[in-house]
Every structure is written in structure tokens, then in C-alpha cells.
Amino acid sequence: MAGVHAEVFLAAGYAAFLLCAATGIDLLARYSHARSVRYRTAGFTYHHAHDAWICPEDQILTRSETDHERRLVRYRGRSQICNHCPAKDDCTDSEDGREVVRAMDPWPHSEAGRFHRGISLVVALIAGLILSAETLRNHAPLELAVLGAALVVVALMLWHLHAAFRTTPANFPIFRPTPLSPIPKEGPRTGYRKRKEVRR
Template sequence: MTGIEVTAWLAAGYGLVLLLVAYGIDRLARRAQNRLLEQRNGGFVYHEDHDAWLCPEDQWLWPKSFDPDNRVMRYRGSPSVCNACPVKDTCTSSNDGREMRRFVDSWPASESARFHRGIACSVTVLAVAWPAATAFTVDGAGRLLVLVTAVAIAVGALPLWSHLRRTPADPLGAVVRTLDETLAEREAAAAALLRRRTSYASDRRANHAD
């Protein structure tokens, strides 16, 4: 465009490059996190439809607890099954069963991931500030160019910022029950209902006798 100073073009280009760098940092950090998790999983596969992990020996690890501070769901295999497993020595040293973990939040979930996302967001601040500051040193079409570029970069950085702040889905933490706990709860409810019905029947008999 005619009449636009070289300084304006450089500032606009530099800001756009920094935005790409920010997304590159976030992408590389996410890939590194995924590779690390795959290595830690050691052949274990998470099945979302069951909310459980399946180990290489075709045994299930069911949810046992939830860590509300770190937003991590913990799964554990049956101790009797794990302790009798032929590959236990290469899987876990615990006698309480193999434990697996899963972040319940989308990326970035861990503190390490949030640290890298924070770096990426800091780069976007510089990406916006550079052309915005250049607007004070250029005139006319050059000023319009750098201002429009700064706004465009700010809009482009919104996806990075929108997921940085961790907002728990449930401030009180998730309530997790195992299958045995669920069955025990149902049995207790059925027993309580039976006692109430028996009590009602006794009352009716007593009233009828009177």
C-alpha cells in the first residue's frame, strides 16, 4: 500500500509472527505432554464409555477417588488380580493394585501445561503491544495498519486466554462411587424401604386390633 511507512509494516509483521510463535509454543507443549502421558500409560487404554482403563492383560481399572485440587481422577486395579498378574513386577510395585490417573479438564489441565500456556499468552501480550506502541510513531495509513493488526492479534489470541483460567465444573469436587459402593447403597435403600413397609404393616395390624 502506498504511503505506509516501513516501520508500520515491520511492526505489523512482527506482531503476527509473535502470535504464530505463541501458538507454536502451546502446540509443542501439548504434544510433549501427550507423549509423556502415552509413555506413562504403558499400554493402558482409557475407555470413555466405561470410564475405566483397560490394561494390556485385559483387566479393568475402575475409578476410586477424585483429587479436587489437581482435578485428577484416580483409577485402581483389583489388588487380588494385580498381585497374581504374571507381569506385576514390570507394571507396579504396589500391593494395592496398579493406579492410573486422568485429568478431567481439557488442555491445559496440569500445572506444567498451564505454565507453558502462560508463556504463550505472555507472547501474545507482546504481539499486541508492539504494533499498538508503533501507532504513536507513525501517521496516516501506517497508523491504521498497526492498529487494525493489533486488534486482529488480540482477537486471534482469545482462544489461548479463554482456557488458561481453571474453572472447576463442581467447586465441591466430583462424587465418585465404585460399583460395590453403588450396590451397597441400593441394598441399604431397599432394606430401609422394607423396614418401613414392615413397620406400616405392624401399625395397621395394631390399629385393627384396637
């Protein structure tokens, strides 16, 4: 384009590539996290009201430990039941009962989420630095307009990625233990069993 040096378009194109890479890293990390959660809890159903998990054999896993340092909640089934369960060999090799781990904090507030967000943030920051350097080398109005538009896009991306760091760790989501409701006659196991029968 007349009045715009090719170097400006190359810089803007490279910055766009880096933004796509940063977005890709973030999306892949989010997908990997969700897939990991699905794998760890496959077949299990969480009951928020009772703060308990129901296994595929219709047994309850209750909270056994709250790890505030690692921001994890552990649930475990009763060993007396798990050790005599016909599905034990496919479920767990522990003699203490099957364990399910749940993160206290949603993505991207978890430690792994913040790590991957940090990588994406650095990649996007490099894109911003490249464009900023180009504004010092190219001063024509059209060149500055192209670089300015690209910088706005980078700034919006940086603001989005930095959101995980604006709220953590100083303002980490506060963990409030769920008050346990008394289990009614139709407890989570009974309700779960009925829902399975209805689906059949």
C-alpha cells in the same frame, strides 16, 4: 511502500513472529500433554460406563482416589492380581497394584495447560503492545491501516488464548462423578476380550 515507514513493516513482522511463537508454544504444550497421557495409559482402555480401566492382561483397575485439589482421579488394580501377573515387571514395581491417573479436566483447563496458555498469552500481549506503541509514533493513514490490521489479528489471538482463563478457575468445569452402572454378565472385561478376538 510509498507513505509507509519501514519501521511499521518491521513492527508488524516482529508481531507476526511473536504470534507464531505463541501459537507454537501452545501447540507444543498440547502435543506434549497428549503424548504424556498416551504414555501413562499405553495399552489400557477406559470404560466410561463403569468408570474403570482395563489393562492389557484384561484385568480391571477401579477408582481408588479422587484428588479434588490436584484435579486428578486415581485408579488401581488389585494387588493380589498385579503381584502374580506375568507382565508385572514390565508394568509396575509397586506391591499395591498398578495405578493409572486420569485428569478431571480437559486441555487447556488443567493446571499445566493454563500455565502454558499463560506463557503464550504473555508473548501475544507483547506483540500487541509493540503494535500499539507504533500507532503512537506513526500517524499516516496507510501506516495506521497496516498497524490496525495487525492489531486485529493480535486481538483475535489474545481472545482465543484468554479463553482458558475466562472459564477458569472461577468457572472451572464442574466434576460430576459418573454413576456406576451394575456390571452386566458381559462386563467390561468380557466385552474387551470379545473385541480383541474379533480384531484378530
